[in-house]
Amino acid sequence: MSTLSPLSVTRRSLLGLAVLASTQWGAQAVAADTYPSQPLKMVVGFAAGGGNDVIARIIAKEMQQSMGQTIVVENRAGAGGLIAADVVAKAQPNGYTLLLGSTGSNTVAPLLASKLSFDPRKDLAPVSLVAESGNVLLVNAAVPANSVKELVALARKDPGTLNYASSGNGSTLHLAGALFAKQANVNIVHVPYRGNSQALTDVSGGQVQMTFSGIPPALQSAKTGQTKILAVTTKERVKSLPNIPTIAEAGVPGYEFSTWYAVFTTGGTDPAIVERLATEVKKAVAKPEVQAMLAAQGVEPSTNTPAQMRQKIDAELTQWGRDLKAFGITAQ
DSSP: OOOOOHHHHHHHHHHHHHHHHHHHHHHHHHHHHHOOOSOEEEEESSOTTSHHHHHHHHHHHHHHHHHTSOEEEEEOOOGGGHHHHHHHHTSOSSSOEEEEEEHIIIIIHHHHOSSOSSOTTTSEEEEEEEEEEEEEEEEETTSSOSSHHHHHHHHHHSTTOOEEEESSTTSHHHHHHHHHHHHHTOOOEEEEOSSHHHHHHHHHHTSSSEEEEEHHHHHHHHHTTSEEEEEEOSSSOOTTOTTSOBHHHHTOTTOOOEEEEEEEEETTOOHHHHHHHHHHHHHHHHSHHHHHHHHHTTOEEOOOOHHHHHHHHHHHHHHHHHHHHHHTOOOO
């Protein structure tokens, strides 16, 4: 009976590992070459009809035409977008499950969660930015302030008497208000609601004096004469509202707040597939008709690379980690 020498065993082991690695690499290469060979799913963490949902459906429709596969949009609302993010984080890492994520669901909500079942840095692979959006500072028509400077003066005259509504504790609109209060050095009281619609209704009715809102619903509210728009939250003026100043130029230097929307897939997905998805997102967003539809939602079309989106996520997780503590915002 022959006995294998330790050297022979080592050689066989190394050969086996080499064959295994080659097989796995080959399988990945084939998967990337034939991708996509089946329908895809894009998960949205908010209810149908909302801003995230509309943006997801616009992008999914264009991507599926280019990729030759159906992309089904699935709404998994709840927990500030974390339920949808969890679904994608735990899916097979093959590029067939996508997420339309945003500032709130991918950077703020994970930091506020008391217990998180996935790692937002490792378990979700950034694909590309889709759009960025500013908000507007909206006040009830009866508020005796027609500019940001006048509003700040009013808040300083009677600290704690002005309330601002938001779409919920820890929401991006809550953060926009908290940042405003800190940088303007004013005491305004946060009133959280279960969504932007009810918040706007109460600002229009005068139950709450002010809010930070998405552009389309704010414009509709202002047209009724019940509210007035004082400024936009972005660094530069918004193209669709050229006559509305930024908060920074109107009285609070350095103020800037915007929300982004981006496509993600499951962490560990073949980089070649992630790059393919990024190319498809870029092609979709570049179409004039898509840009027009996104602009109608009050957002500015914008794309980047997976690496750039990764850097953006990492930077914001660090930044919001600091800011949430500074603002005293915790999960409720």
